[in-house]
Amino acid sequence: MKDYVTELMAGVKAKNPAEPEFHQAVQEVVESLELVLERHPEYRKAKILERMIEPERLIMFRVPWEDDKGEIHINRGFRIEMNSAIGPYKGGLRFHRSVNLGILKFLAFEQVFKNALTTLPMGGGKGGSDFDPKGKSDNEVMRFCQSFMAELFRHIGAYTDVPAGDIGVGGREIGFLFGMYKKLRNEFTGVLTGKGLSWGGSLIRPQATGYGAVYFAAEMLKTRKEGLEGMSCLISGSGNVAQYTAEKLINVGARPLTFSDSGGYIYDEAGITAEKLSFIMDLKNVRRGRIAEYADKFKSATFTPFDPKLDYNPLWNHKAQCAFPSATQNEINGKDAANLLRNGVYVISEGANMPTTIEGVNQFLEAGILYGPGKAANAGGVATSGLEMAQNSMRISWTRDEVDSRLQTIMKAIHRACYQTAEAYGTPGNYVNGANIAGFLKVANAMMDQGVV
Numbered sequence: 001m002k003d004y005v006t007e008l009m010a011g012v013k014a015k016n017p018a019e020p021e022f023h024q025a026v027q028e029v030v031e032s033l034e035l036v037l038e039r040h041p042e043y044r045k046a047k048i049l050e051r052m053i054e055p056e057r058l059i060m061f062r063v064p065w066e067d068d069k070g071e072i073h074i075n076r077g078f079r080i081e082m083n084s085a086i087g088p089y090k091g092g093l094r095f096h097r098s099v100n101l102g103i104l105k106f107l108a109f110e111q112v113f114k115n116a117l118t119t120l121p122m123g124g125g126k127g128g129s130d131f132d133p134k135g136k137s138d139n140e141v142m143r144f145c146q147s148f149m150a151e152l153f154r155h156i157g158a159y160t161d162v163p164a165g166d167i168g169v170g171g172r173e174i175g176f177l178f179g180m181y182k183k184l185r186n187e188f189t190g191v192l193t194g195k196g197l198s199w200g201g202s203l204i205r206p207q208a209t210g211y212g213a214v215y216f217a218a219e220m221l222k223t224r225k226e227g228l229e230g231m232s233c234l235i236s237g238s239g240n241v242a243q244y245t246a247e248k249l250i251n252v253g254a255r256p257l258t259f260s261d262s263g264g265y266i267y268d269e270a271g272i273t274a275e276k277l278s279f280i281m282d283l284k285n286v287r288r289g290r291i292a293e294y295a296d297k298f299k300s301a302t303f304t305p306f307d308p309k310l311d312y313n314p315l316w317n318h319k320a321q322c323a324f325p326s327a328t329q330n331e332i333n334g335k336d337a338a339n340l341l342r343n344g345v346y347v348i349s350e351g352a353n354m355p356t357t358i359e360g361v362n363q364f365l366e367a368g369i370l371y372g373p374g375k376a377a378n379a380g381g382v383a384t385s386g387l388e389m390a391q392n393s394m395r396i397s398w399t400r401d402e403v404d405s406r407l408q409t410i411m412k413a414i415h416r417a418c419y420q421t422a423e424a425y426g427t428p429g430n431y432v433n434g435a436n437i438a439g440f441l442k443v444a445n446a447m448m449d450q451g452v453v
Contacts, residue, residue: 001034004044012053019102021329025109025354026053028361032436035425046452048444052112055105057081061151063129065144068137077148079127079155079163082108085446088159089125090115090382092166095173097132103329104128107166110353111382113439114375117414120386125161127152133168134288145176153181158189158392164385165194167328170240171206190392193385197397202388204403205381209351210244211404212380212411213324213372214252217349219415220370220431229253232271232320234345236260236313237327238284238291241351241378245324246277258315260327261291263306265315270300312336319343326351334359341367350374365430376418376435383410 012026030049037044059079066072078101081089091111094104104126112124129148133141156163165174174194181191188200195201204211218228231254235242238259246256255271259280268276276298283289295303304314312335316323323345325331329352332340337360340348348364349372350356356364356373364371384407391397398406414435421441422434 001038004037005030005034008049011050016102016105019105021106021354022102022109024330024358025106028358028432029109029113029436029440032433033440035427035433036437036440042448043444046448048447049440051447052083052440052443053109055080055082055108056084057155058101059127059152059155060101063131063144063148063151065140065147067140075129075131075144077127077129077151078104079152079161080104080108080125081155081161082124082126083112083443084123085443085450086116087121087123088157089161090122090164090385091124091126092128092164093169093173093177094126094128094166095131095133095168096128097130099128099130106329107353110375112443113436114379115382115386116439116442117376117417117435118379118383118386118410119413120383120410122162122382122386125163126166127163128166128169131168133173138172141173142176145173146180149177149180150184152177153184156181156191158191158389162190162385162389163192164382167239170194171196190389193388195388200388200392202384202391202403203398203400204407205384205388206240207244207247208384208407209241209378209381210246210326211248212383212407213241213245213326213349213351213377214248215380215408215411216372216377216415217322217324217347217370218252219412220349220372221347223419223429224370227252228322231255231322231347232257233322233324234258234316234318234320234340235324235326235351236265236315236331236355237325237352238280239326241326241381242324243277243281243284245326245351246272246280247274249324250274250277254322257318257320259291259294260315263290263292264304265306265313266291266294266301266303267315267318268294268298268301312339316340317343320345322347322349324349324351325355327355328352329354330357332356332360334363336360337363341369346370348372349377351378353378361432365432368429371431373432373435375439376414376431379414380407380411383407
């Protein structure tokens with residue numbers, strides 16, 4: 001089996017050069033699946049894993065647009081349609097200057113497993129552009145989104161591929177994208193999720209990823225007969241995921257201590273309250289300001305600017321019990337993981353996608369802490385996107401309480417699947433193995449049923 005894994009990874013790296021994030025995502029999954037492939041040689045014979053690693057379709061296109069000064073810009077647009085064995089492709093669009101093929105392939109690959117865990121009929125995909133909406137006017141963002149959709153519209157649809165938002169793509173961008181899709185196709189369908197409430201959106205959708213990460217952490221703690229009340233929590237990021245993680249933590253009596261953005265992070269020893277969180281939401285969502293302003297407003301907080309010379313992130317070097325990495329991939333390296341463990345953190349629920357390096361993950365697993373990997377812990381966002389799709393199909397709108405109740409039920413089911421699968425394959429408490437194996441089995445069995453396609 002070791003030879004099989006070594007050969008498989010060598011092939012992945014040879015066929016996908018200069019894509020380290022994709023290699024990392026595949027490596028983590030493949031190592032978990034050794035346990036499955038030994039028991040089920042039929043998956044190896046059918047080359048199921050090899051087929052899952054290769055995207056079903058990869059779309060790349062140019063996106064020309066004009067800024068407010070009349071200058072022409074050209075960005076790249078992408079859509080990776082990874083796997084449709086259990087439903088239409090589903091996954092976000094990311095607008096950020098770091099976007100490239102390797103990052104989107106890693107995200108699409110992760111999405112396949114995440115969507116399978118939600119219990120909903122959704123395949124996996126991801127897309128986006130190296131366009132950065134920061135500092136752009138609303139009109140510039142609109143022109144870019146319209147140009148982007150002028151190509152993407154021919155590849156997506158309610159029964160084919162249903163994109164959503166991600167980093168850099170919020171309600172404003174989804175609105176512009178949907179408007180252009182509707183104009184080009186002359187139809188009103190639920191082809192995008194994260195829509196406004198008055199035109200097909202779902203209550204709880206903006207909150208869902210953050211809420212879900214907290215629900216998953218609570219389920220992990222239940223296995224030790226503990227709860228989140230009174231816990232000190234470190235949160236990275238300051239977007240939707242971080243904001244609503246903090247909101248739910250405050251609601252259950254926990255104490256968020258940190259927020260961050262690309263400029264640095266704030267640490268509030270007194271704890272971030274509902275009032276302070278309201279300031280952050282206005283700062284980031286309305287004024288689009290920098291998190292440093294929080295420390296100017298609240299004297300109990302300190303701001304630490306980002307230092308590119310450091311080989312660790314000082315945000316993860318504070319005493320706490322819980323951590324919710326909610327910013328971006330690989331934000332927790334080996335040193336950060338060691339700092340978290342040394343400072344007493346024993347619950348980690350990932351709100352971002354693959355925010356921990358393999359070295360960091362291994363330290364968490366060796367320490368035996370409660371570690372919820374992103375493909376399980378942050379699946380609440382795409383799960384609620386699936387609920388939005390269901391509401392669009394039925395032309396109805398559920399109440400906030402109903403959507404939140406369904407989200408909690410889904411997160412409990414995800415936790416149960418991960419926990420029980422890890423035990424069934426001889427690695428109790430290892431949520432990484434549990435999530436990878438449970439997601440793989442659902443997709444693999446569907447692929448076996450559908451033949452070589």
